[in-house]
Amino acid sequence: MVDEQRSRYLGGDQGAPPVPPPGGYHGARRTAAAPAVPAGAETVQIDVPKTKSNxxxxxxxxxxxxxxxxxxxxxxxxxxxxxxxxxxxxxxxxxxxxxxxxxxxxxxxxxxxxxxxxxxxxxxxxxxxxxxxxxxATGSYDGVKSEAQKHEEAYPGVKGTSRGEVLSQPSLEQVQANGDELMTEIRARLTDEFGYSWKQSGQPTTRHERNGYGGESMLQQYTSEQWTTVEPVRDNDRKREIAAVIDEVLAERDMYALYPLNSSESGISSEMVAKLYGSADIEEQHTWEWYSDAFPDPLMLYVDAFDPSKDPTGAAQADREAKHQATGEPVEGVQLTIIARELLSEKDRAEFEQRMGEYPGF
Missing domain, CATH: 1.20.58 (Methane Monooxygenase Hydroxylase; Chain G, domain 1)
Known part of the structure; x- marks a missing residue:
């Protein structure tokens, strides 16, 4: 027989597990709770000793x-x-x-x-x-230089150029005036001969030369403004005719005839000529360049004929257009420039002579 009372769970909810018997299950263990700290007991704090640097x-x-x-x-x-x-x-x-x-x-x-x-x-x-x-950034390179080195840096002249050579040559102002006269005469002759008009670009500039001892000299380099024909000059025969007219002016002033720099005859290799002027063949070059002076006079004349139409790469055209944007000079044409080096200004002459007296044997 089935005892109906034993077959039923005893609990408050249907389906809940039976409650443990009184006293718990046999062999069960309970985790012992940590003993409470007695009231009034003192807490001991352990100080860790700090390590002092030696x-x-x-x-x-x-x-x-x-x-x-x-x-x-x-x-x-x-x-x-x-x-x-x-x-x-x-x-x-x-x-x-x-x-x-x-x-x-x-x-x-x-x-x-x-x-x-x-x-x-x-x-x-x-x-x-x-x-x-x-x-x-500041240009100060004195460092630990000796007094002798600093003395050399202050040398007013240029190494290799004697005091007498500097004082005997034309002054900066004289060279500037002579250069202006020369370019004025050349422009007038070419205008009369070929009807060219001219445009000025840039301004005359000067800068002090290096003295050869690590310092700055009292002597100056002069670069004139540029004068360029407004009309393009693309015919090579016309370029030669222009050079011939300029030679006539130079001869009247006891200067050497124009010397071509865009030729391997100038001592430059054919490869370098091609790199600078567009081709080793003069007839195909985009730039012709001549030079003249009256040595030992410091004045030098440079004549350039720019014809970028002869450059198939377009590099010369781009270069000349950039120059036009920067200075306003025409993209094509014949250009005149005066350059002179190691010039002494008239206002600096007395000081130059005085300072050169401090450098016997230089």
Whole structure:
């Protein structure tokens, strides 16, 4: 027989598992709860002792800071040159040794790491590079030059040109006036002969020559404005006729006849002639160029005939158009320019003679 009372679960909800018997299941264990801290008991706090940096770490830190200050002082005092001296290199090796020694010790490792960071930021390479950039930007290259070197840099003349040669030649103002007269006469002759009109571009400019000892000379290089025909000149025979008329003017002024620079006969290789003027064959060149002077007179005349239509690549046309945009000169035509070097201005003559007296034997 089935006992109906035993076949039914005893619980508050239908389908719920039976409740444990009184006293729990046989063999069951309970996790023991941690004993509560008795009220009023004192809490003991354990202090972990701090590790103090040793003397070696401090020495490395102070040395790296002092070395950085020394580098900046050397850079400010003389640019990049003193930074790369042997003394500074030895000091850097000593500082590097101290840093490595500090890193190898437990108590000096932290300060050694800080010293290493300072040394990586401020060393011969980084500070020297900054000094070189500053010197390049300001034009100050004195460095640790001797007084004799600085004296040579201040030489007012140009190495290889004697004081007598400078004083005996025409002044800057005379050359400028002679050049203006020469170009005026050439323009007038070519206008009378061929009916050309002219356009001026640019302005006369001067710049000081280098003296050959690393400094700037009192002598100057002069470049005139440019005069270019408004009309194109594309016929090669006409270019030769223009050169012949200019030769007549030059002969009247005791100057040499025009010398062609766009020919291998000038001493330039055929490859270089082709690169500069478009072709080794004169008849196919986009630029003809002549030169004349009256040596030892410093005045030099340059005559160029620009004809970019003869350049199949279009490079000459683009170059001349860029020049036109920059200076306003015509893209095509015959151009006149005066250049003269190592000129002494009349207003500088007295000072030049005085300063040259400080350089006997130069």
């Amino acid at each position: 003397a070696l770490g401090w020495v490395a830190l102070v040395a790296s800071i002092l070395f950085a200050l020394i580098l900046f002082g050397a850079m400010i005092g003389g640019g990049a040159d003193p930074v790369y001296s042997v003394t500074v290199m030895v000091l850097q090796l000593i500082v590097a040794g101290l840093i490595i020694a500090a890193l190898l010790t437990t108590r000096g490792r932290m300060l050694g790491a800080i010293s290493l960071a300072i040394a990586l930021l401020f060393n011969m390479a980084t500070v020297g590079a900054v000094g070189a950039v500053v010197a390049s």
